[in-house]
Amino acid sequence: MCDKLREFPTDVATAPLLRLSLLKLMNHDAAEIDRFINACRDLGFFYLHLDGPGDTIQEQSQHMFDIAKDLFDLSLEEKKKYDFSAQRTYFGYKHLGGSVADRTGRLDRNEFYNASPRPRNYYSLLTHGQISRDDILGTSEPWPAPDVLENQRLFLRGFMKSARDIVHLLLGLLNDFLQLPKDTLSSMHRADVPSGDHVRMIKAPPQPVDDKQVALGEHTDFGSITILFNRLGGLQILPPGADATWTYVKPLSNHAIINIGDALVKFTNGVLRSNIHRVVSPPGAQAQYPRYSIAYFSRPEDDVPLRRLEGSALIPPLEEGVEEEVATSKEWIIRRALGSRPQVVGDDAYDWSKSSGTEDISRRTTTVS
Numbered sequence: 001m002c003d004k005l006r007e008f009p010t011d012v013a014t015a016p017l018l019r020l021s022l023l024k025l026m027n028h029d030a031a032e033i034d035r036f037i038n039a040c041r042d043l044g045f046f047y048l049h050l051d052g053p054g055d056t057i058q059e060q061s062q063h064m065f066d067i068a069k070d071l072f073d074l075s076l077e078e079k080k081k082y083d084f085s086a087q088r089t090y091f092g093y094k095h096l097g098g099s100v101a102d103r104t105g106r107l108d109r110n111e112f113y114n115a116s117p118r119p120r121n122y123y124s125l126l127t128h129g130q131i132s133r134d135d136i137l138g139t140s141e142p143w144p145a146p147d148v149l150e151n152q153r154l155f156l157r158g159f160m161k162s163a164r165d166i167v168h169l170l171l172g173l174l175n176d177f178l179q180l181p182k183d184t185l186s187s188m189h190r191a192d193v194p195s196g197d198h199v200r201m202i203k204a205p206p207q208p209v210d211d212k213q214v215a216l217g218e219h220t221d222f223g224s225i226t227i228l229f230n231r232l233g234g235l236q237i238l239p240p241g242a243d244a245t246w247t248y249v250k251p252l253s254n255h256a257i258i259n260i261g262d263a264l265v266k267f268t269n270g271v272l273r274s275n276i277h278r279v280v281s282p283p284g285a286q287a288q289y290p291r292y293s294i295a296y297f298s299r300p301e302d303d304v305p306l307r308r309l310e311g312s313a314l315i316p317p318l319e320e321g322v323e324e325e326v327a328t329s330k331e332w333i334i335r336r337a338l339g340s341r342p343q344v345v346g347d348d349a350y351d352w353s354k355s356s357g358t359e360d361i362s363r364r365t366t367t368v369s
């Protein structure tokens, strides 16, 4: 399949992510499931080979890149009409430099747009029986959206449905591994209940050769599982351990990049790992091109408390004396997503700790598991 990957330099070290097969996981191949579990525990990042059952989402992801290009080609004035952050939502547009990207207070070098699968009044329509419960992913954007997205609403919905199917397969396998009561994880990710699920389109322009900075600041993802499509390098992960150094994740054709987010770390008291990652300028000759990426974020339903789950012998108890600071999924995401935006939280955006997630657990510098 032609997916416009550009040549990745051969002299750059890359992260040794496992390459897992969607087909094998769907077929409950025991060895593949073991590899999957190891990937979720050790790094929290892996490649998912999509050929076969993932052909549709691969095709959809190609089209998502076209949509992203059309979207970001709009004028800044037009795009800013869809910045709703003053209304304390992370849905909508974030302009270039709209968030703090590192501890020294430098600003990011990317713009992005978070598109929700549901119409703004989806839940009230649902309550009043005006749309059916099995109209799983809604039919429009929750907030006003530019025509380039409005016109693609059905398509976006199809893409998100494909992504959700993969997420639910993976949640089911994790549920089995953790020996949690059946459907514990999937029942916290129901499609017809409010959640922060969305697709993000990102664009990072080429940076001045002599002034390259972090394009997207280091973070762990806030939710459960992320499905990411990359064509250019630039994504880097920080493996566990005190001596770890940033390592590029090389985009592979016919593969998505999957990673675990904070919610699964909290649910499992650190059995699963949410890896710290960031985006820098693409390596080598790739740096001259604008970098687009597409991410689907799956998050627990808004009201789900992010805390250790009961009911699994595999999830260790909290350490003696440790009390969990419990936030709901929605509170956690709002704090993290908007906490680094000066436009929303003022000077607090420069206090890195105020928008942090499970990074300290992710480093694994104090405990060995």
Ligand SMILES: O=C(O)CCC(=O)C(=O)O
Binding pocket: 200, 202, 216, 221, 228, 230, 234, 235, 277, 278, 279, 293, 294, 295
């Ligand atoms: O653009 C990428 O490759 C990664 C984006 C990312 O980590 C995010 O949006 O959370």
Ligand SMILES: [Fe+2]
Binding pocket: 219, 220, 221, 277
């Ligand atoms: Fe991320």
